[in-house]
Amino acid sequence: MALNLNNVNLRISAGLPRQFPTDPMVQIAFSGRSNVGKSSLINSLLGRKSLARVSSSPGKTITINFYDVDKKLFLVDLPGYGFAKRRPEDKAQWSALTDGYFTKNPNLDLLRLVVQLVDSRIGPTADDEMMLQFLREADLPFVIVATKSDKLNATERKKSEALLRSHPDIPADTPIFFCSALKGEGKNDLWKYILETSNL
Numbered sequence: 001m002a003l004n005l006n007n008v009n010l011r012i013s014a015g016l017p018r019q020f021p022t023d024p025m026v027q028i029a030f031s032g033r034s035n036v037g038k039s040s041l042i043n044s045l046l047g048r049k050s051l052a053r054v055s056s057s058p059g060k061t062i063t064i065n066f067y068d069v070d071k072k073l074f075l076v077d078l079p080g081y082g083f084a085k086r087r088p089e090d091k092a093q094w095s096a097l098t099d100g101y102f103t104k105n106p107n108l109d110l111l112r113l114v115v116q117l118v119d120s121r122i123g124p125t126a127d128d129e130m131m132l133q134f135l136r137e138a139d140l141p142f143v144i145v146a147t148k149s150d151k152l153n154a155t156e157r158k159k160s161e162a163l164l165r166s167h168p169d170i171p172a173d174t175p176i177f178f179c180s181a182l183k184g185e186g187k188n189d190l191w192k193y194i195l196e197t198s199n200l
Helices: 037-044 088-103 126-137 154-165 186-199
Strands: 006-012 024-031 064-069 074-079 109-121 143-149 176-178
Touching: 024 037, 024 186, 037 064, 037 074, 037 109, 037 143, 037 186, 074 176, 109 126, 109 186, 143 154, 143 186, 154 176, 176 186
Parallel strands: 024 074, 024 109, 109 143, 143 176
Antiparallel strands: 006 064, 064 074
């Protein structure tokens, strides 16, 4: 791997688009509903236990977290969506901040990939489908990560993969990675794809 994972830090938790970093570094964004396991996946990829904050109250913090990996790329943790108990004003803030990432990001041209997380046990929710439709309409490159794969038996996994492969909002050639932050499954394959996509 062409990255030193010992040289990683949280650059900024941005609550406003004007706080987004302007460094000319590749960006890989992580998107998904609250409690789907974004922070756990990022920690797993970076070999850390608590760099990315795993909230006990999903959807509580509305920021975009930029993790600087070896001064070569940012892993960008977008705020989770679809949290039913969130106040309307919080939902509006989430929408404005996330929209700002895709419209006011000074380095949007350096966004190489959106890693769209889906709970492997549930499949795409209505909120996931809205996000997938947005990514397609915006012509943004994305992959699917089916999280919590360790909780599936072989039959359930086949069913989950078939559901994702046949979903109308997921193009047939979309890479799909089954990942478990607990067991580390899928981590190396996902990293390999990220590095290839980033030309690192």
